[in-house]
Amino acid sequence: MFYREAGQFKTSYESDQAILSIPQDRWFVGGLLIIAYLVVPAVSNEYMLQAVLIPFLVFAMAAIGLNLLVGYAGQLSLGTGGFMAVGAYMTYKFTTAWPEMDIVVAFLLSGLCAAGVGILFGIPSLRIKGFYLAVATLAAQFFLSWMFNKVPWFFNYNPSGTITAPPRTIFGHIVTGPEATAETRYMFALILVTVFALAARNLVRGRVGRSWMAIRDMDIAAEIIGFQPYQTKLLAFAISSFYCGIAGAMTLYLWLGSVETEAFAITISFQVLFMVIIGGLGSILGSFLGAAFITLVPVLLTNAPQMVGVQMATDLQKHLEVMIFGGLIIFFLIVEPHGFARLWQIAKQKLRLWPFPY
Amino acid sequence: METLHAVFVAPWIEMWNFPVFFAEVVINGLLVGVMYSLVALGFVLIFKASGTFNFAQGVMVLFAALTLVGLMERGVPVWLALILTAVVMVVLAVVIERVMLRPLVNQEHIILFMATIGLSFFLEGFGELLWGSNVKRLDIGISEDVVEWKGILLSEFDIWAAVTGAIMVAVLAVFFHKTPIGRALRAVADDHQAALSVGIPLKHIWIIVWSVAGLVALVAGIMWGGKSGVQFSLSLIAFKALPVLILGGFTSIPGAIVGGLIIGVGEKIAEIYWGPLIGGAIENWFAYILAMVFLLFRPQGLFGERIIERV
Numbered sequence: 001m002f003y004r005e006a007g008q009f010k011t012s013y014e015s016d017q018a019i020l021s022i023p024q025d026r027w028f029v030g031g032l033l034i035i036a037y038l039v040v041p042a043v044s045n046e047y048m049l050q051a052v053l054i055p056f057l058v059f060a061m062a063a064i065g066l067n068l069l070v071g072y073a074g075q076l077s078l079g080t081g082g083f084m085a086v087g088a089y090m091t092y093k094f095t096t097a098w099p100e101m102d103i104v105v106a107f108l109l110s111g112l113c114a115a116g117v118g119i120l121f122g123i124p125s126l127r128i129k130g131f132y133l134a135v136a137t138l139a140a141q142f143f144l145s146w147m148f149n150k151v152p153w154f155f156n157y158n159p160s161g162t163i164t165a166p167p168r169t170i171f172g173h174i175v176t177g178p179e180a181t182a183e184t185r186y187m188f189a190l191i192l193v194t195v196f197a198l199a200a201r202n203l204v205r206g207r208v209g210r211s212w213m214a215i216r217d218m219d220i221a222a223e224i225i226g227f228q229p230y231q232t233k234l235l236a237f238a239i240s241s242f243y244c245g246i247a248g249a250m251t252l253y254l255w256l257g258s259v260e261t262e263a264f265a266i267t268i269s270f271q272v273l274f275m276v277i278i279g280g281l282g283s284i285l286g287s288f289l290g291a292a293f294i295t296l297v298p299v300l301l302t303n304a305p306q307m308v309g310v311q312m313a314t315d316l317q318k319h320l321e322v323m324i325f326g327g328l329i330i331f332f333l334i335v336e337p338h339g340f341a342r343l344w345q346i347a348k349q350k351l352r353l354w355p356f357p358y
Numbered sequence: 359m360e361t362l363h364a365v366f367v368a369p370w371i372e373m374w375n376f377p378v379f380f381a382e383v384v385i386n387g388l389l390v391g392v393m394y395s396l397v398a399l400g401f402v403l404i405f406k407a408s409g410t411f412n413f414a415q416g417v418m419v420l421f422a423a424l425t426l427v428g429l430m431e432r433g434v435p436v437w438l439a440l441i442l443t444a445v446v447m448v449v450l451a452v453v454i455e456r457v458m459l460r461p462l463v464n465q466e467h468i469i470l471f472m473a474t475i476g477l478s479f480f481l482e483g484f485g486e487l488l489w490g491s492n493v494k495r496l497d498i499g500i501s502e503d504v505v506e507w508k509g510i511l512l513s514e515f516d517i518w519a520a521v522t523g524a525i526m527v528a529v530l531a532v533f534f535h536k537t538p539i540g541r542a543l544r545a546v547a548d549d550h551q552a553a554l555s556v557g558i559p560l561k562h563i564w565i566i567v568w569s570v571a572g573l574v575a576l577v578a579g580i581m582w583g584g585k586s587g588v589q590f591s592l593s594l595i596a597f598k599a600l601p602v603l604i605l606g607g608f609t610s611i612p613g614a615i616v617g618g619l620i621i622g623v624g625e626k627i628a629e630i631y632w633g634p635l636i637g638g639a640i641e642n643w644f645a646y647i648l649a650m651v652f653l654l655f656r657p658q659g660l661f662g663e664r665i666i667e668r669v
Contacts, residue, residue, distance in 0.1 A: 076468065124650060128657045131411050131471070131608070135600045136653060139646030142597075150637045266597070270475060277472050319487040326479030329472065334461040337469045 005352070019201060036190060041183040049182035050255075056295045057189040058250045062268075063275040063287035064200050065243025070273070071281035072204055073236035074216025075125050079137035080244050080272045082121075082144030085264035086114040087245025088252040089154045092163045096156060103168040103176060107192075107249045114245025115238040117144070122237030126230055141266055149261045164258040176253040185254040192250065196243065201284050203239070212236050213282075244272075278332050280341025289340035297325060361635075369631035382510045383626050389516035391602075391622020392523040393585075396578040398599040398606070398614040399530065400571040405608045406534075407543045407567035408459070410470040414478035416596025418572055421485040422447055423579030423588045427496050428489035440576075447572030448565075455564045463560075464550070482593060491590065496583040519581045526577060527615050530570075534611065543567060547609065601649035607662020616660060621645045 003024045010016040020026045044053065062080060069077050090110035094101055121140035125133050148154050155163050167177025174180045175188045203209055211232045214222035223229050252259045271294060279290020301321040305312050312320075336343050373380045397419060404412040412418075425446050429439040458473055502515045534540035545553040546563045554560055582592055602621050606613025628644045658664055 124653065128653050130467070132604060132653060132657065135604050135646070136650050138597070138600060139643060139650050142643040142646055146639065146643050150639065274472065274475070277468070281468075315491065316487070319483045319491075322483030323480050323487065324483075326476040326481075326483065329476030329479065330458055333465075333469055333473045333476065334458075337462075337465050 002351070019205070033194070037187070041186055044186075046182050049186050052295060052299055054182070054186055054189055054255045056291055057186070057193045058247050058255050059272065059275060059291040059295055060288050061193055061196060061250060062244050062247035062272045063279065063291045064197060064284060065240045065247065066272050067276045067279075067281065067284065067287045068200060068204070068212070068243065069236050069240035070276055071283065071286075072209055072216065073212035073233065073240075074219075075122070075233060075236060076130060076134040077137040077237075077240070078134050078266070078269045078273065079121060079140035079144070081264040081266060081268040082141040083114045083118055083241040083244035084248030084251060084268065085144055085148050085261065086117045086241075087111060087248030088259060088264070089148050089163065090114070090245070091249040091252065092165070093154065093156075095166055095168065099166075103170060103253070107246055107253075110249050111242040111245040114248070115242040118237040118241025118244075119234050122234050122241075125233045125237065138266070141269055145261055145265060148264075160260075162258050162260040163252065165253040168253075176257075178257065189250055189254045192246065196246065197284060197288075200243070204284065208235065274329060278329065278339055280339025283339070283341035285344065286339050286341030289344070293340065297328065301325070364635055365632070372631060378509045382512075383630050384623055385510060385512060386516070387623035387626035388619055389512070389520050389622070390626065391619040392520040392615070393516075393578075393581055393618075394595075394599055394602050394622055395606075395615045395618025396519070396523050396526070396574070396581060397595050398602040398618055399526065399611065400574040400578065401596075401599060401603055402606075402609065402611055402614045403530070403567055403571045403574065405603075406547045406611075408470075408564060409467060409547060410474065411467070411608070412571065413471060413474040413596070414481060415571065415575060416593040416599075417478040417481045417485075418447070418450075418575040419579040419582065419595065420588070420590065420592040421450075421481050421579075422572065422576035423496060423583040423592060424485045424489045424494075426576070426580065427494045427583070427588050430496075431494070443576055444573055447576055448569040451565050451568035451572050454568055455561060459564050460561065478593070482590070486590070493587045493589040494583075496580065496588050515585065519585075522577060522581065523615070526574065527611060530574075531611050533570075539563075539566065598645065601645035604649040604659055605652050607659030609663055610659070610661035613659060613661030621648065624648050 003022075005022055008022055010021060015021060020029055040053065041049070062084060065083075066077065066080050069075050087107075087110045090113040091106050094106040094109055095103065117140075121137060124136040128136060149161065152158075155161055165176045167174055167179060169175065170188065173184050175184050204212070211222075211227050214225075214227050215229055215232050215236075219229055222232075248264065251263065256263065275290035275294045276287060277290070278293055279288070280286025298321060301324055302317070305317060332339075397415065400415040400418070401412060404410055404415070422443055426439055426443045429442055430436065434442065454477065458477060459470075462470055462473055502513060505512050505514050505517070534543065542553070542558045542563055543566070545556065545558055546560060550560060553563075578595075579588070579592065582595055586592075598621075602614060602617040604617070605620055606615070606617030625641050625645050625648075629638075629641050633640050652659070
């Protein structure tokens with residue numbers, strides 16, 4: 001309805017294969033990025049940034065990671081919280097052991113550590129599938145939670161067991177620690193998410209992504225035509241855990257500032273799985289939409305009574321929130337099991353033909 | 359060298375030197391295992407009949423226990439409260455089937471799994487809304503005295519729980535294998551469409567299965583609630599039942615019992631004899647590692663059906 005895709009011809013393979021091959025799409029995404037980078041930090045208040053936008057970016061990163069594993073490679077995993085914890089704690093160890101290390105390097109190294117842990121706990125996927133694999137990854141979640149709780153080396157023998165992000169700078173701006181403003185943290189998170197989302201989008205378009213999808217759809221047939229299941233599945237676990245590790249590091253350094261192991265409990269694993277499923281399995285856009293939905297709904301539910309003017313007891317409100325959350329999940333699964341990404345595709349398709357029905 | 363000795367040799371020596379204590383650990387492990395299998399039974403029932411993994415089973419245990427205690431607190435006599443709670447669980451099953459299962463017929467299993475997670479959130483909020491969220495004591499007349507048998511200390515409550523578990527497993531096994539409804543349930547578990555084509559009413563079967571799972575949840579709720587009070591953490595028992603299911607196989611009722619016993623004993627022994635070496639509290643994840651080791655050798659569990667894949 002806004003523009004016609006027909007009649008726009010490409011003259012080279014490059015322009016045809018580009019992620020955004022239509023100029024109007026490019027303007028739209030460019031506009032979004034300009035708003036995200038320039039307008040949002042200027043107009044948002046501290047609450048919006050701290051409680052809505054930064055968590056959205058953190059969860060978008062984790063949701064992309066989990067979507068790569070569950071949506072593209074078809075390996076059901078409930079260990080997201082554990083891998084995020086690995087990222088957070090290893091970044092903490094790197095930054096406290098080598099204070100002059102650049103924070104971005106620390107993030108990347110801890111992502112690699114998380115990838116290693118992911119490979120380790122992904123080994124069962126070579127033998128088991130489906131729900132059994134999900135329960136095996138639960139072992140990862142519980143074991144890692146226990147380990148970061150019990151082994152004092154990880155929190156530097158701190159008696160309280162919590163870890164706090166030390167202040168670090170990039171190009172002279174303080175990005176982590178108590179003095180970092182919400183805007184700087186938001187910008188850093190936004191840059192990380194943009195770079196890694198672009199990387200993920202290209203990964204799934206290429207050979208690696210196709211090998212994952214082959215294994216997901218029919219792994220025996222894929223093996224017969226030459227995809228190697230071991231390498232493919234372990235690579236999926238590694239890259240997915242890398243993303244989750246970076247998301248965990250972002251949780252500690254850019255969102256919460258200080259964290260104890262409870263922050264990476266099983267609830268986070270389920271939250272990220274919700275985001276991936278409600279957003280749409282097998283879609284990078286879906287990870288963003290799901291993260292937005294799951295981050296916004298509790299905020300809306302908490303603030304809605306005040307905005308409408310109704311006063312409710314806090315525990316009543318909390319129970320209603322949980323009930324509405326569960327109800328919404330069931331509702332969306334009934335309405336569109338393939339998630340928001342599918343709804344978006346259907347909407348685009350309808351808009352192409354609007355006002356005609358077909 | 360010393361750590362090697364402590365890990366591989368010392369525990370066995372300790373077991374050999376104190377056989378009565380070892381027997382006590384084993385028997386307590388068996389009793390805890392029966393409690394786990396009570397919860398696992400609910401999972402197995404629903405998985406057997408609809409191929410769905412019902413994540414909300416733990417919350418159903420909590421909801422049943424909350425309803426029972428809530429009714430008893432309002433002065434309803436125990437026997438009437440039990441009957442009313444059973445009725446509530448059946449009504450719940452009908453509502454779940456109508457609202458959640460029917461629109462999601464034929465969807466992939468992961469979608470149904472996520473729907474049951476949503477259901478677990480909903481039931482948790484709803485139960486706490488109705489009956490309040492503070493810890494409640496559940497007392498239906500089973501004493502908690504400690505009984506001594508040949509030098510081993512056992513709790514009378516645990517023995518009652520074990521007996522109840524055994525009776526329930528026997529009843530359910532008979533139900534599934536000897537009655538026509540049980541056969542219909544197994545047919546539905548195999549293939550929805552084939553069962554429909556033979557004339558089995560899918561909706562009624564689902565209502566029956568979820569009601570039975572709800573009653574199993576009620577029994578499990580009574581046992582667990584009586585042991586540790588009725589509170590939110592009751593729903594976390596479901597996470598403990600998962601390794602039991604893996605060990606026993608997702609579709610096997612005797613597997614749930616055997617798996618529960620193995621996990622219960624394994625957990626207790628690991629905690630008592632190897633736990634102090636690594637800092638304790640390994641009960642949280644040991645069951646999972648045990649289940650994973652089993653999975654590597656037998657992916658479908660001890661009694662589960664062999665997964666046959668067709669290309």
